Amino acid sequence: MAAGAAEAAVAAVEEVGSAGQFEELLRLKAKSLLVVHFWAPWAPQCAQMNEVMAELAKELPQVSFVKNSQKIDRLDGAHAPELTKKVQRHASSGSFLPSANEHLKEDLNLRLKKLTHAAPCMLFMKGTPQEPRCGFSKQMVEILHKHNIQFSSFDIFSDEEVRQGLKAYSSWPTYPQLYVSGELIGGLDIIKEAKCGFSKQILEILNSTGVEYETFDILEDEEVRQGLKAYSNWPTYPQLYVKGELVGGLDIVKELKENGELLPILRGEN
Structure with a gap:
């Protein structure tokens, strides 16, 4: 991977020809995900990976494996699928940008707020009312049906982000959870x-x-x-x-x- 450095920028791969330029690139891109490709012009595998890098640069402008001169991942050899997988994983995680996780948390909280307000009575359960996937969820559904309470439901097995996020959002660690007008009533007990x-x-x-x-x-x-x-x-x-x-x-x-x-x-x- 390259005596030049390749950054997944907006349109193309950026060439770096000296240590000074490399250090300057790290400084300028300190808050973005930076992929660095060290390569040799005599190696055909390197030329192939340069093409892969160019495509990734177009698709993922925020990508990198280096943050503030600290390596967060590495790939040796010419393995295009593995490189793509690593780049996509780090790009989506947002771990290179301190504020990114906060932004993602805000987005999740907004989503959870919308879900809890999606119906006057919302039940977050394991499975569906027709096919509950745990005894507690089944009992909750039976109680609501017995008292003719109209409700909508969300299968927390269908979305791991919601499943984990709602525990923190509601400060309630288990399921099912019943919300009325967006406010947590509680669990089965x-x-x-x-x-x-x-x-x-x-x-x-x-x-x-x-x-x-x-x-x-x-x-x-x-x-x-x-x-x-x-x-x-x-x-x-x-x-x-x-x-x-x-x-x-x-x-x-x-x-x-x-x-x-x-x-x-x-x-x-x-």
């Missing part, structure tokens, strides 16, 4: 708790009193889910209201029942 835990317990208490009541599924309306927290100044669910006044959550309802105060409150006697 959280949904079970919301649908089958605290809410289930408070329903059992109310059913034991024989008093009629109505329910509202806060997962079906994000505006209500968020707004009611501020309206009631109560940050969690379930919430029990009697005649428009907040009674409290599960702990308070349990305490009222134990003290014999719940039934009179439900009947409007207190």
Whole structure:
């Protein structure tokens, strides 16, 4: 590879004939991927690789194997496919440019934001609702279907970038993940708790009193889910209201029942 240096520039290979020119090239191209070809004019393999370099220079203007005089890869001999593979890999990685990774991270975050807002209720799962590829994802789908919740889904096995990126984006390390209006609700355990835990317990208490009541599924309306927290100044669910006044959550309802105060409150006697 060459007594001249070849840089994958905009249109052609740049020839360098001295050590001084080479050092100047490194200085000028410090923030771009630089491919250097050391070659001998008497070797036909070198001439062949020069042609390869010329084509790569047209296709990949940002390419290089040298950054700030520090070698990041090397290929000995005339092996055009391997050279092309290496150049493309380093060019796409962006590792030669400190700001490139930040730029890629920003692009990924924008993409993840769009995906989480793609539908009012978005489920990121392993597989599809028709063919879940793990037990947790299957259970999540069953819960959503059971409660007639309309949702769209994304198969995280179909995109490794999304699969890994969403873990950091949401600060949630496992799947499935359920989003409502772009906000993470949680994984299977959280949904079970919301649908089958605290809410289930408070329903059992109310059913034991024989008093009629109505329910509202806060997962079906994000505006209500968020707004009611501020309206009631109560940050969690379930919430029990009697005649428009907040009674409290599960702990308070349990305490009222134990003290014999719940039934009179439900009947409007207190």
